[in-house]
Amino acid sequence: MSETRDTRIKRLKMRSMRRxxxxxxxxxxxxxxxxxxxxxxxxxxxxxxLLHENDQDLYQWVTGQVQPPETYASLISDIAQTFQK
Structure with a gap:
């Protein structure tokens, strides 16, 4: 059985908090x-x-120290804007 949208969002939020x-x-x-x-x-x-990526890599991408892979470029840009607010 696949997870519902709500369950998926809850899971992703939990994984976002527990890095x-x-x-x-x-x-x-x-x-x-x-x-x-x-x-x-x-x-x-x-x-x-993205949540499967290494935290050190994610941090360097979000803070602009290293270019993210093309797959994540627009998402990382969006996350970085949220982070800088």
């Missing part, structure tokens, strides 16, 4: 709370895949 480093917990949980409910299924797929 390896505190900075990513704060950045991703704030982003998830503000944006996941309005995302299309394809956006949720990309976000879900």
């Amino acid at each position: 390896g480093i505190k900075e990513m917990d704060l950045i991703l949980s704030a982003y998830a709370d503000r944006n996941l409910s309005a995302m299309e299924p394809s956006g949720l797929d990309t976000y879900d895949a």
Whole structure:
């Protein structure tokens, strides 16, 4: 049985909060709370895949220290804007 949209969003929010480093917990949980409910299924797929990436890489992408992979470029840009507000 596949998970419902609500269950998926709850799972993604939980995974956003329970990262390896505190900075990513704060950045991703704030982003998830503000944006996941309005995302299309394809956006949720990309976000879900992003959560499988290493926290150190994610942090460097979000803070602009390193260019993110093209797959995540627009999502990382969106997360970075949320983080900088």
